[in-house]
Amino acid sequence: xxxxxxxxxxxxxxxxxxxxxxxxxxxxxxxxxxxxxxxxxxxxxxxxxxxxxxxxxxxxxxxxxxxxxxxxxxxxxxxxxxxxxxxxxxxxxxxxxxxxxxxxxxxxxxx
Numbered sequence: 422x423x424x425x426x427x428x429x430x431x432x433x434x435x436x437x438x439x440x441x442x443x444x445x446x447x448x449x450x451x452x453x454x455x456x457x458x459x460x461x462x463x464x465x466x467x468x469x470x471x472x473x474x475x476x477x478x479x480x481x482x483x484x485x486x487x488x489x490x491x492x493x494x495x496x497x498x499x500x501x502x503x504x505x506x507x508x509x510x511x512x513x514x515x516x517x518x519x520x521x522x523x524x525x526x527x528x529x530x531x532x
Contacts, residue, residue: 422449422472422476422477423453425474426455426472429456429518430456430458432518433458433460433470436518436522437522440522440526444462445461446458446459447461454473454475455474455475457469457470458471458472460500466484466485467483468481468483468522469472469481469482469483469484469530470482472532477495478494478495479494481493481494481525483529490504491503491504491524491528492527493513499512499516500512501514501516
């Protein structure tokens with residue numbers, strides 16, 4: 422998906438500016454080939470993201486009022502946690518970062 426954490430962060434920053442211009446990015450940690458990032462959307466909502474370019478592990482979760490609302494990750498295989506049942510695992514193809522953020526954006530605007 423990405424060759425370096427810097428590649429991931431660069432694309433994330435560009436998409437944040439386009440899709441969530443009022444959001445604030447927080448790098449929780451970034452070490453070698455992995456990073457944990459939070460995109461703060463408002464006082465009670467953020468997108469929690471993890472990337473490990475060394476082993477290809479990625480995780481994206483929309484958190485509202487302390488609970489996961491939806492998300493994507495590839496623990497074992499790529500799957501989706503849908504908004505109507507965020508604990509379920511729906512198999513899917515590897516999504517692009519744009520797809521994940523656009524879908525989360527649609528959820529945040531519908532709530």
